[in-house]
């Protein structure tokens with residue numbers, strides 16, 4: 001099925017104030033029933049005209065993940081500039097060093113622990129976590145290494161009413177200090193996680209249900225950074241978490257992408273979770289990610305997410321309110 005951007009925008013109300021009078025024809029081909037669409041015939045770049053950029057953003061809010069095949073013209077700088085298309089400034093990962101020679105790129109290299117094989121939304125241990133992630137495939141295994149995304153808006157809407165009402169009232173603590181909860185991680189991975197990814201430990205409270213600022217939809221904020229629910233002990237938190245996560249990641253709610261080198265996937269990080277399938281053994285896989293800065297999440301009652309603590313491991317000095325966007329070391333990149 002193919003349809004144009006003008007018709008696709010009707011179901012996804014935009015909060016953008018400057019709507020172009022006409023949307024261009026974009027060839028949008030849904031990949032799965034509830035999430036994901038391929039955009040064909042586009043040479044992705046920050047030089048796309050404003051009307052086309054607007055239509056791409058509308059398609060993103062609607063489909064949650066967009067795929068652009070074989071964008072071989074893109075280099076790291078071009079990829080960083082793509083954040084303009086998706087309505088915000090690039091932002092580096094808060095703890096993992098950027099790829100040398102780049103300003104904002106997080107490189108996930110399978111030979112250096114970059115295997116994000118756990119369901120998550122990027123960087124939810126921060127109150128203002130990225131609104132959009134842009135991932136480019138550089139080296140792809142001959143077989144395996146697909147990525148799967150899940151639609152957290154559809155998951156919320158499909159919850160039985162009593163569970164939805166419970167979710168509406170819940171808040172959860174998200175932290176990047178979660179290595180012990182990764183059952184498949186090696187000792188080396190755990191140590192790398194502790195010294196790099198969790199070199200500064202965050203604890204942030206998010207509403208479990210947020211109002212998406214661009215689409216107006218309600219979405220669940222959960223994933224592997226959840227430590228526990230506010231007001232619940234670890235035991236009950238784990239069981240509640242499993243119930244909600246199972247609704248998010250049910251196969252009907254997902255899309256899976258078989259990467260080719262040069263492919264770009266862009267996801268609405270406020271309406272999805274993702275999982276990089278770790279089924280390619282010793283084959284080499286390298287992907288590079290740029291994220292678009294996002295605002296602080298807002299719950300149904302208008303309350304904003306808040307970072308309760310932010311502590312460096314080396315000095316154990318609280319950094320609440322301080323800016324430490326970029327780490328200085330150049331070691332490897334664990335799960336993002």
Ligand SMILES: [Fe+2]
Nearest residue numbers: 116121122336
């Ligand atoms: Fe990720």
